[in-house]
Amino acid sequence: MLGRLLRLCCGLWLLGVLPVQAAVTHDPALRWKTLHTEHFRVHFHDDGERLARRTAALAERVHQRLAPLIGWTPAEPVDIVVDDRKDIANGFASVFPEDRLTIYVSPPDGIDGLEDHDGWLDLLLTHEYTHILHLDRADGLPGTVRRFFGRNVWLFPNALQPRWLIEGLATWHETDRERGIGRGQSSYYDMLMRMEVAQGIKPVRQVNQWIASWPAGQTPYLYGVAFFDFTVAQHGEERVRALIDQYSDNLIPFRINSNSQQVLGGNLDELWPQFEAYLEQRHGTRLKAIRAAGLVTGEQLTRNGYYGGPAQALPGGDVLYLRVDGRNEPALMRRRQDGSAQYLASVRPQAHFTVHPLAGVLLAQPEINRNSNLFYDLYRVNAENGHMTRLTHGGRYRFAVWNPEGTRILAVHNDGDQFALHMLDAEGHRQEILVAGEPDAVYGEPDWSPDGRHVALAVWRPQTGWNLEQFELAARRFEQLTQDASIKAHPHYTPDGQALLFTSDHGGVYNLRRLDLASRKTVTLTNVEGGAFHPSQSKDSQAVVYVGYHNKGFDVYRLATPASMPMPGADQLVLSPPPEPVIRESTVTVDDYSPYSGLRPRWWFPHLWIDSQRTEVGFITSAWDPLLRHIYYLDIAYDFRNEWFTGSVDYIYDRYWPTIKLHAS
Structure with missing residues (x-):
């Protein structure tokens, strides 16, 4: 057994080195720091502290507003990576293995659905942090099991439902009709849905899928926010929170029909004709007015x-x-x-x-x-x-x-x-x-x-x-x-x-x-x-x-012949964005970025294999730091029948080019 163990240990060091991709996640020349607040760790580089402080202050304000609405506060501070090296307006959130946000700070510069805001960072953080609170929430049995197995991917009930419900909720929360911001009230999204109504609303079985037909990637956002608007119009705003509450203790994935049945009084196939009628009334009226003119x-x-x-x-x-x-x-x-x-x-x-x-x-x-x-x-x-x-x-x-x-x-x-x-x-x-x-x-x-x-x-x-x-x-x-x-x-x-x-x-x-x-x-x-x-x-x-x-x-x-028609009216208001939030200096610390807290295993799953040849007992886990410099996957077990260790180890180092990938088994 000792010889086999030694061979395994040597194998962990005698590994092949392969460049596995043409790009690294972040520019190697950047020097990163971390700003700590009560609920967030904001990672920024070089001279970006001004932007990091602003991001942290906005994030704390967003947390104060959204946490009571979703009914959840993460157990640990949420990582936010502030990326100003991507010339696109976007961001993304992940709850596995930790709660993390990446925000691209370049704002929208044209009409594509994201233009309707009164501050890009505020809108972006609202949308992505809604994902964090929504997807991280686990009540009842999933929450109990998570205490033992950690942040196992199967123990995030709200993540295991169709994408249009996930993106729809975040888009609904980013939208403020009184202030005139967010995609849910924008003329661009009204245009998209107006033409959906003109050709016929997609069936729920199609919206449930990843689809290539138009409006393609916009579909989950478009139909999702419209469905939550329908829910509020037909059943009241409290039903939005009830949909989250009811589903957050669900251990069986994709039980969306039972959730809507209990909260809205019907499964989605039964509710969809009502949803279509709502959209026809809301958008069909404008279509008729346009045609009549x-x-x-x-x-x-x-x-x-x-x-x-x-x-x-x-x-x-x-x-x-x-x-x-x-x-x-x-x-x-x-x-x-x-x-x-x-x-x-x-x-x-x-x-x-x-x-x-x-x-x-x-x-x-x-x-x-x-x-x-x-x-x-x-x-x-x-x-x-x-x-x-x-x-x-x-x-x-x-x-x-x-x-x-x-x-x-x-x-x-x-x-x-x-x-x-x-x-x-x-x-x-x-x-x-x-x-x-x-x-x-x-x-x-x-x-x-x-x-x-x-x-x-x-x-x-x-x-x-x-x-x-x-x-x-x-x-x-x-x-x-x-x-x-x-x-x-x-x-x-x-x-x-x-x-x-x-x-x-x-x-x-x-x-x-x-x-x-x-x-x-x-x-x-x-x-x-x-x-x-x-x-x-x-x-x-x-x-x-x-x-x-x-x-x-x-x-x-x-x-060929442009018309010369009167202009429709428009509000003469000036945008009144909320005042810039300020975080108390006593609650903020800044230090050099360290990947190690992000590499602590936060989930595990048993490795169990028993047959006539082996009796393997062990565990599987993985982790990566917020900047994706270090990524590892472990599958380690001990074979009691043959008295040796078995499994595999994968490690990726992605700070410099070429990216290095190591594997041993």
């Missing part, structure tokens, strides 16, 4: 559907657009005047572009940087043959636009939560910083005026939300062009420079608008059932090319 839509030029992006009219009738159809890799396309479609170049998801008739296409798209970061970089693309030239490496330029001569570039720079305007030469080299940015202000979708004097942008500010602003290049100052509670986006100068085309959700529906820059009068150009976005005009045509939303996703349209 007379539809004003363009001719549909593409039939790709799925996700969209900008489209831009070219002289001669051609159109450049992004194809993100869910079947092929995303691509920059050119639709010729004769209706044929020309593939130009492959692009990344969430790419942006603008075009100059001589200088070509300016493409901004996310790229892996230093095997870990996700930064937007700029490319020049030939609009005739698709040849691509990379202009920046690690530039972090979310948007860019040519000057009228095609010799300089104005680019929107993003450094986590800080936006700026940079002037670049035609090769992508920075010449000067025009605006260093200010806390929380978001700059997006620039367009350079034909006379070269101004740049129009969609700008989000804490007190005013999304509005159109014009940046005067000579004076280096912003001028606000609109100011109301609607969301405005996608500004585009008319060829004569006298007006701006844009999209807004005045009246609750995204339609195209035209703002006369001299009189400041705005008119409506379309009246669509879904939505209309990204308007543009070429110099040789009055037609407006835009991206329209229908029940299969987004496509390109051409409106």
Whole structure:
């Protein structure tokens, strides 16, 4: 037995070393620290303490609000990893093996469902911390068994139900209709569900699954938040908490029908027709009103559907657009005047572009940087043959636009939560910083005026939300062009420079608008059932090319004769976000990041194998630290019949590239 044990011990050291992936989780050059509060451990790097303190203060406020609503407080502080090295607006939560959040602090910079907020970090923390409280909660028998087996994956009752119920609850809690924030009340989600109603609501058996058909990844959020709205409307707000209470002591996974039966008086198959009727009443009424007013839509030029992006009219009738159809890799396309479609170049998801008739296409798209970061970089693309030239490496330029001569570039720079305007030469080299940015202000979708004097942008500010602003290049100052509670986006100068085309959700529906820059009068150009976005005009045509939303996703349209209709009303309110929370210094400590507390085993499961050849008794466990530097999995047992140890050990070290993976058995 001793010999076998020695061989096993030697085997643990004589392990193969393999690079297993092309990227590490975090940039190895970053130096991390941890800020401790009563309920959170906030992990940040280098000079990020200001952002970490703000995150901690917001998280403590979110905890005070949500913990009583969910009926749960985690037993240990929750880890929050503050990641400002990803140029996307996102975050995720996990309760296994510990309660952990990762937040990408870059805010939304366009219309995709996340734009309706009065502070990105507050909205993001609310959504993700709802997941933590909801999924971590375990009452009754699951809670009792968890005390013995630890945080075993099967002992999180609320995690073992369809995703639309999980995401729906978090989206419902992020939504505040009185303050006008969150996806549950947004015009974007109203648009998505309005067109679902127009084509027929999906059956519950389809919503229960991971589906590729449109609206694809939005489905669990969209149907989930709508179902909780239905629950409140039909049964009262207290039933939301009752659904959590009733399911949190459930040891049998996916017993969602018995839960709804006990709380709402019917299984989901019985409730779904009532849910459909609720949606028909809520969204069908607006559909009828839109149709009664007379539809004003363009001719549909593409039939790709799925996700969209900008489209831009070219002289001669051609159109450049992004194809993100869910079947092929995303691509920059050119639709010729004769209706044929020309593939130009492959692009990344969430790419942006603008075009100059001589200088070509300016493409901004996310790229892996230093095997870990996700930064937007700029490319020049030939609009005739698709040849691509990379202009920046690690530039972090979310948007860019040519000057009228095609010799300089104005680019929107993003450094986590800080936006700026940079002037670049035609090769992508920075010449000067025009605006260093200010806390929380978001700059997006620039367009350079034909006379070269101004740049129009969609700008989000804490007190005013999304509005159109014009940046005067000579004076280096912003001028606000609109100011109301609607969301405005996608500004585009008319060829004569006298007006701006844009999209807004005045009246609750995204339609195209035209703002006369001299009189400041705005008119409506379309009246669509879904939505209309990204308007543009070429110099040789009055037609407006835009991206329209229908029940299969987004496509390109051409409106030959834009209307000139009155603007729907919009609230004139100014956003009133809650005052910034402040944490007491006496409750905060900061020290160097240590992975070791995260590596303590927090769950185990018995290893038991008995037959005529062996009698193995042992345990299985695993853990990883919040930054995913160290990951291990243990399956260790002792074979009493053969008198030796058996099992396997896996370890991954993911701080530097290449990632190292070790295995012994």
